[in-house]
Amino acid sequence: MLTSILTKALYTLISFFVILNYSLLLLGTMARVRAKVQGRIGQPVWQPYIDIIKNNARRSGVTHGIMFYLGPVFRLAGGLGTYFFIPVIFGSKIFANFSFSGDVLLVMYFIFFGQLGMALGAGESGHPYSPIGVARGLAQMTAFELPFSLAVIAVAAQYGSFSITEIVAAQQGGWQNWVAFTNPFAMAAGMLAFLGMSMNNPFSIVIAPQEIPIGPPTEMHSSFLGMLQTNRAIFNGAKMVLFMNLFFGGAAHPNIFIALGIMIMKTFLIYLYVVFVGVSFPRFRTEQSIRFFLGVPTLLGLIAVIQQMI
Amino acid sequence: MSDNMNDMDQMQLFNDQGRLLNAGLPDEEKALFCDAAPQVDAPYRGIWEKFLNWARSESLWILGFGTGCGAIELRPLMTSRYDMYQYGVQPRPTPRQAGLFIIGGYASVKTMKRIVRSYEQMQGPKFVLGLGSCTVNGGMYWDSYNTINRLDHYIPVDVYIAGCMPRPEALLAGINELKKLIKDGKGENANKYAENFEWYKGNQKKIIKDWNMPDYNW
């Protein structure tokens, strides 16, 4: 009993360590990709590490109350919760995390959870721009949650399961079994919702620095900000792994390192798609992004669900 | 520094316990702001502090607050020609998250008030870069009725960049100079501000006549 708990703890730590470093390096790489698009050299790949170290090494900090402390904690809990219920590599004990039979629902809840915690923390900071950013973020989230939920429902209906492991298992045996090809409407709706979820350029009004100084985390500083940045990396990684599992067949190979390589390649391409869209389009206003998500992506999601129900 | 200490006597900044009076604020707002003077945060020792100083110097976040005409020289730094991101420098829209305050040239008394507030809201260790001759000795506004002559009498300055206006290259050179200072452990001006708090506050109150803000805002 004790051995199994300790083994699980060790596996969880390994899984956490891998995703944290991978996501931080990925953030740095993508910042460089964006710089290349703009004709710049760009920041070093390891810049996210330095930023987090520097923010945690700040000597002073100010609190605005208990919720201000708890905001980043909730956010980090949301990121970790999302990640720890997704099996990263199919069939691997180390990277199975805490996946169980109903984990899709839990993961969808945790994606929301962090934002709500952050809303409470940002609200207590007393800065007028924080609630504006939060209001925009929640409005946009409600909008992209609709196509995302429809896509997940379609996938769940397709395989008759709410378990990510089973969904991945059903997609094994070649690329033609991926949801992306067996259920393209669900994939399209899900990937469009992913654009909003990753808060990259067309949907970055939530953290627009020119308009509402950086939005919800305006007052967050020092180690609060360090925690938020750590969460940003983990949350990004978790979301990409989730989408890889839901639509692109997950990562599966008897050799764990090759499986990790597959995971890295697939998630890299998923993030590259977000950055590609991000550098190509200017920023939407909140009502524009809501209209966008309630239009074509929702229709695609509805089609996907209806297709599965018939 | 000592010849100006007598400015302090008439300021009556502190009462007996060393608490700030916040006399400029209306009564209902006094409770909202801090009434303690800033503290000296001692650095760590040895190799750990050296490592942290390296991290601080490689990740400088500029407070994006155009305080004078020199702010126009900050924008080209973000463009592909100068690309400050490759040196680990980024603009940051809020003083809470920023660590480097660039004073863009002349500072009038009205701007000085905002500069002081923004500077105090930044979290230590924090650095100040005086851009342009106006911050050094007043520049072409040296005999103006409303423009300060020496920035270092109001907030501590790490690096001065002379010129009217210095080009972005000069600004980058100044930032690299600042990086060297931080790596050598000389970027302790936030502590200097805390140690000489009464002197700085006296100088500030001497020029800012309608002091309707807290004496120290975190």
Next chain:
Amino acid sequence: MTEFNELSRQFQVSDLVEQRADLHFITASKEHAVAVVSALKERYGYTHLVFFTVVDHLEKNEFHLTYMLHNYEKHHDMGVVVKIARENVQMESIHHLWPAAATYQQEMREMYGVEFPGSPGLYENFALEGWEDIPPMRRDFDTKEYSDKTYYPRPGRESHDPREYMKENLYPSEAETW
């Protein structure tokens, strides 16, 4: 100028100066100035207040207030100059004719100490905050002296005449040919 002739029959105006074909100045007495300006606006089509400013003539011990008006139909500018004594300067407000004039008046109150009773926001801060000395744009205010005593001048600052300095230091060999 027909406007001037008609105005001079009703009001105390004098000294028509033709600066250019499309720019004239007239001088009005302090009591009649606002009436002249509103007549120009209502009757003669000078609907745009270009600027409203004051000049300190210390030697004559006068302030010269200038209302610059523009007529869009004739493309013609008309400046109405009012001369008032420097002590306890007070003038009627014209914010009822142009609401934007209140800002000019606020600035003049702050920088020159010209009072405009009834003008909205007259005593709010414009550019200065908490100014305690005499208004800084008055010519009897010594900015150098004020700056020296307030702003800690950095020692070691010296000024040169640019021409002489360049002669001596930059182009000594060519200095004779200048």
